[in-house]
Amino acid sequence: MMGTLVVDILSWVLICAGSFFVITGAVGILRMPDVFSRMHAVSVIDTAGAVLLVLGLGLQAGSLLVVFKLVVVLGLLFFIGPVASHALAQAALQAGIEPKLDQDRRGQPVAGEMGLDNTANKQTNDAGTGSRTQ
Amino acid sequence: MFFVATGAVLLALVLVVYRAISGPTVFDRVLAANSIGTLAILFLAALGFLTGRPEWLDIGLTYGLLNLIGTFAVLKFFRHGDLAFDVEEDGTE
Numbered sequence: 050m051m052g053t054l055v056v057d058i059l060s061w062v063l064i065c066a067g068s069f070f071v072i073t074g075a076v077g078i079l080r081m082p083d084v085f086s087r088m089h090a091v092s093v094i095d096t097a098g099a100v101l102l103v104l105g106l107g108l109q110a111g112s113l114l115v116v117f118k119l120v121v122v123l124g125l126l127f128f129i130g131p132v133a134s135h136a137l138a139q140a141a142l143q144a145g146i147e148p149k150l151d152q153d154r155r156g157q158p159v160a161g162e163m164g165l166d167n168t169a170n171k172q173t174n175d176a177g178t179g180s181r182t183q
Numbered sequence: 184m185f186f187v188a189t190g191a192v193l194l195a196l197v198l199v200v201y202r203a204i205s206g207p208t209v210f211d212r213v214l215a216a217n218s219i220g221t222l223a224i225l226f227l228a229a230l231g232f233l234t235g236r237p238e239w240l241d242i243g244l245t246y247g248l249l250n251l252i253g254t255f256a257v258l259k260f261f262r263h264g265d266l267a268f269d270v271e272e273d274g275t276e
Binding site: 057060061064065067068069071072074075076078079084087088091094095098099102103105106109110111115118119121122125126129130132133136137139140141143144146 | 184185187188190191192194195196198199201208210213214215217218221222224225228229232237240241243244247248250251254255258261
């Protein structure tokens with residue numbers, strides 16, 4: 050009796066958290082400014098929302114077969130999400146869609162790695178600090 | 184509690200369908216369609232538990248596989264303009 054109550058409470062918490070993340074991701078898809086940041090919102094649904102919802106449902110599953118099917122659903126989502134996101138980002142970049150950037154740092158030299166115009170700083174900067182030129 | 188999950192996924196579906204209709208580029212629509220597929224799997228799972236028939240998970244699995252194939256087909260078409268594109272044949276890549 051006590052055990053089922055604990056399982057119910059845990060299931061409630063997982064399902065409510067999963068629902069929260071699913072709605073958060075959907076609002077992100079609606080309100081993010083460009084396609085690349087929208088992909089970031091989709092990943093919230095694909096990872097946090099789906100995993101928490103499926104775990105919450107799996108705690109309520111009656112038979113082992115249903116648990117197995119839920120695990121297969123989880124594995125499918127686990128592989129579909131990153132693969133589809135990668136293909137989508139590559140296709141969008143090749144179609145010439147530029148990400149909206151507040152500050153474009155592409156093409157700028159990185160201190161300690163490229164060292165195009167800051168050879169003087171190269172000796173003073175320790176390797177691996179990761180500081181970027183302004 | 185299954186009612187909460189079903190309602191949340193339905194609300195998310197409405198928001199994502201709005202993005203799929205109003206998306207400015209085709210990639211926004213593909214992204215929204217992919218997300219609709221994920222949400223449909225979750226919706227079928229939650230609805231199966233809500234109605235006491237978890238067999239609906241099989242439909243969800245099938246829908247997920249179809250969704251992956253559909254996303255790739257659309258992306259390949261818009262990237263190469265041809266569904267039968269092969270890098271080894273073409274060599275322009």
